[in-house]
Amino acid sequence: MTDPPPATLLEMYRRMVLIRRFEDRLTHMFLQGLVPGTLHQYQGQEAVAVGVCAALRPDDVIFSTHRPVGHSIAKGASLRGIAAELWGKATGCAGGKGGQMHLTDTAAGVMPSNAIVGANIPIATGAALGFRLMGLDRVAVSFFGDGGSNTGAFHEGINLAAVKDAPVIFVCENNQYAASMHVSHTLRIEDIAARAAGYGIPGVVVDGQDTLAVYAAAQEAVARARRGEGPTLLEAKTYRYMGHSRGDPGGYRTRAEVEEWRAKDPIPRFRERLIGAFGQTADALDRIDEACEAEVEEAIQFALSSPEPAPEEAYEPVYAG
Ligand SMILES: Cc1ncc(C[n+]2csc(CCOP(=O)(O)OP(=O)(O)O)c2C)c(N)n1
Numbered sequence: 001m002t003d004p005p006p007a008t009l010l011e012m013y014r015r016m017v018l019i020r021r022f023e024d025r026l027t028h029m030f031l032q033g034l035v036p037g038t039l040h041q042y043q044g045q046e047a048v049a050v051g052v053c054a055a056l057r058p059d060d061v062i063f064s065t066h067r068p069v070g071h072s073i074a075k076g077a078s079l080r081g082i083a084a085e086l087w088g089k090a091t092g093c094a095g096g097k098g099g100q101m102h103l104t105d106t107a108a109g110v111m112p113s114n115a116i117v118g119a120n121i122p123i124a125t126g127a128a129l130g131f132r133l134m135g136l137d138r139v140a141v142s143f144f145g146d147g148g149s150n151t152g153a154f155h156e157g158i159n160l161a162a163v164k165d166a167p168v169i170f171v172c173e174n175n176q177y178a179a180s181m182h183v184s185h186t187l188r189i190e191d192i193a194a195r196a197a198g199y200g201i202p203g204v205v206v207d208g209q210d211t212l213a214v215y216a217a218a219q220e221a222v223a224r225a226r227r228g229e230g231p232t233l234l235e236a237k238t239y240r241y242m243g244h245s246r247g248d249p250g251g252y253r254t255r256a257e258v259e260e261w262r263a264k265d266p267i268p269r270f271r272e273r274l275i276g277a278f279g280q281t282a283d284a285l286d287r288i289d290e291a292c293e294a295e296v297e298e299a300i301q302f303a304l305s306s307p308e309p310a311p312e313e314a315y316e317p318v319y320a321g
Pocket residue numbers: 066067115116117118144145146147148149175177178179244
């Protein structure tokens with residue numbers, strides 16, 4: 001693998017911190033009753049979204065899930081657009097009609113996220129086949145969870161992509177749980193990536209708390225897809241710190257388990273690597289932290305002060321004429 005250039009490394013760090021700060025701020029605001037609806041949060045999994053998206057070009061596309069904040073920020077979606085969408089405002093990335101589970105920013109390659117578990121797997125395959133038909137060398141990424149890997153759509157989507165050599169990367173974020181259900185109750189195998197053999201494509205397990213390991217695995221999968229050699233199933237072992245959604249206190253897991261994973265937090269780990277192996281200074285990284293804090297506040301103020309969508313626009317552009 002080639003290490004990313006210094007500017008990319010710093011941008012990767014910035015995006016990880018931006019995700020964490022934004023999500024943490026939302027947690028606090030939610031607990032104060034200031035956020036409408038619910039939230040499915042991404043704290044703990046930042047290395048996966050950022051490691052994968054750093055291996056993509058701006059014109060490549062990603063398809064996310066009910067947990068789309070991290071993926072969207074990692075691919076470069078507007079934070080203002082995301083924040084305003086969470087508050088259902090007219091300035092939101094889906095005009096206030098999508099909410100937390102339907103984030104999108106097509107200019108940044110963030111296709112509308114899909115809360116139906118597993119459903120984006122065949123959709124990403126379709127997008128990848130579309131790129132091929134148009135003679136483009138763009139790739140598509142489908143993010144989904146361990147739960148998503150147990151749907152029929154997983155089998156259909158990956159099998160079709162495999163037989164067609166579609167330029168798509170299937171990124172399974174195995175965060176150990178589908179809602180309250182631990183993987184030990186849903187899988188007879190240790191690695192979901194092992195299923196790739198059943199479709200005749202490479203299956204790769206990667207430490208999802210190690211940003212550069214994810215980046216390296218994604219880089220290889222993307223290069224393979226762009227060369228026309230077909231899809232890869234990448235399984236990142238990771239963990240979500242928060243409950244499944246904001247209504248979930250997470251009583252089905254022990255404090256020790258959560259602490260064990262928090263000790264492997266991807267952000268300090270990447271920070272230490274940037275300082276130790278890439279010559280970055282703590283000062284420079286602190287400045288990035290501060291800038292992220294300010295950007296989060298600015299985006300939230302933008303959302304809060306934005307107008308509600310006009311009632312007469314409720315059906316636009318919901319139905320095509
Ligand atoms: C087809 C379908 N079944 C059930 C649900 C309800 N549901 C939403 S998220 C979720 C768990 C998904 O777990 P996983 O795929 O591991 O993703 P994670 O939440 O861990 O990111 C379930 C069962 C749904 N949205 N869609």
